[in-house]
Amino acid sequence: MIGIGITMEGIEQNEIMYEFMLEKTWRSTLNGSQFSDWVLNYAARRYTTKNTPYVDQDFPLILIKIINVIYNTYDYQNKQLFTKRPNFSLRPEGISNLEQFYSAWDDLVGKIDHFQSSPLFRYDLIDFSKEVLRYFFDSEYAKLKIAWNQIDLYKFSEISANMIELLDDMEELLGSDDHFLLSHWLNGAKLKGNNRDERALYEFNARSQLTLWGLNSTSEVFDYACKAWSGLVADYYKPRWSVFFKEAELSIIRGEPIDNRLLIENLLLNAEFPFIFSKKDYPLKPIGNSMTIGFRG
Secondary structure (H helix, E strand, C coil), X not given: CCCCCCCCCCXXXXXXXXXXXXXXXXXXXXXXXXXXXXXXXXXXXXXXXXCCCCCCCHHHHHHHHHHHHHCCCCCHHHCCHHHCCCCCCCCCCCCCCHHHHHHHHHHHHCCHHHCCCCHHHHHHHHHHHHHHHHHHHHHHHHHHHHHHHCCCHHHHHHHHHHHHHHHHHHHHHHCCCHHHEHHHHHHHHHCCCCCHHHHHHHHHHHHHHHCCCCXXXXXXXXXXXXXXXXXXXXXXXXXXXXXXXXXXXXXXXXCCCCCHHHHHHHHHHXXXXXXXXCXXXXXXXXXXXXXXXXXXX
């Protein structure tokens, strides 16, 4: 064998898994201690710069805990619930060891002061922090369903406000790092156009691919290419959930079931189409300090 390659449908994520798989091809199976050493060396390569200290023995335990939760419980159909078209039939990912993940994330946050100048540490911190926020969102969604079934308008409004706040926090967090900006995707598409009409078409296609993949309201590929990106959270996912919350609150007040036909229509007209047809420009540079946003107090 001369070499090995991989062709991923999804890119720019799970770097540690790709690196380990490609390296594992050339070596024998690692035992637990050897794998911990490999993770320690990976963290050293990834996080250290001339201005950062060497990584310590805490890192293998932190990263392995995170890996065990994120990659061993992958559930495509129910991933990133906040990116799905809202309804009460959604099912959050079934993750049984979230406390392990939160503990590892808290340990990673504790390393911030030592790795201020490490761009890849910052990237991973934001990525994992985004996961924390989405798990919180999933938990609130489960409570929201209970409040709706109990016809408790006050509790429903309280929980839905919490969920909107979580989306705002996620938008702010993602907007603080260059890797999570919607602007790069949209501008890359527009640059392919040779004139104004082509640029408009390519932007429309770029927005559609991330969301509805077209204009068919019954398409089975809605949100197939969903992304946790600043701009998309604020102007697509948040408006969607806001429309849904309003319809659900009205159903409680009226004492009637949610009219799904009307809900879909309102989602299309008041959240989905406005984003797809928008020409809004988004920040080309990150805003805020990634090392402090979301970790205040």
